[in-house]
Amino acid sequence: MVHGYGRIPIVSWLRGQADESLVHAQEAGELITQLEGHPSLGIGSLLESHTHDIGAILEESLKHEDQGLAAYADLLALVEGRSVMLEEYARRMISDETRHVGEVKKMLRAPGD
Template sequence: MSEPSIATDDVVAVLNQILEAELAGVVRYTHYSLMVFGYGRIPIVKWLRGQADESLLHAQQAGEYITALGGHPSLGIGKLLESEKHDIGAILREALEHEQAALALYRELLKLVADRDIMLEEYARTMIAQETLHSSEVNKMLRMPGDLVPFAM
């Protein structure tokens, strides 16, 4: 018995949204890394640039799946609005919002491919796990030392 087929056009559309969101992440995290000042700059900049590199890898992965399905990768880029505030707290709150938006897109992809395409289902699950971990890391960074209660936006 074979798996039910996926709605390829719908899957490609969500993958293109993921591609655009991840490309926006590259720009966003790179911008943030340029706007960090103060004593703790070096490790924060390193972390932000690592996030930019990872967003580029995620965008490339989404693009590969798009073309594997016969689709055309978008040249667009996701939402880049910012608060114009560059203190570390504001940067991290914007980063958390970005991570949660990406997580929602991967969850949407999973709904489209679950029990229909093992490769795409595993990809979506892996990315959900990674984005959840990223959100958790940013959430911990937003907490005050010793505060065990998760940060709430």
């Protein structure tokens, strides 16, 4: 749904984010099964404003990243001191999500800001 001069780099970036999300989901599933759990095959709610300009899409992406960051922070608080493996996983995901939030915020800034 991205149109205009910035389409190619934005679509490429969004596809990279989607690919990384799949890798994260697979890794989470592997950790869950390693701990003898059963990962959900459900898909969470989707953030969709039905506004398809690049700014709105990036705002949706930022909300998604913020939700992920909060979930990983909750996980870290839950496992801290109980599982080094899960602590390290949560810390790595927090680092990744923090970097993503920064990238989106940079894209949302107007030139010269």
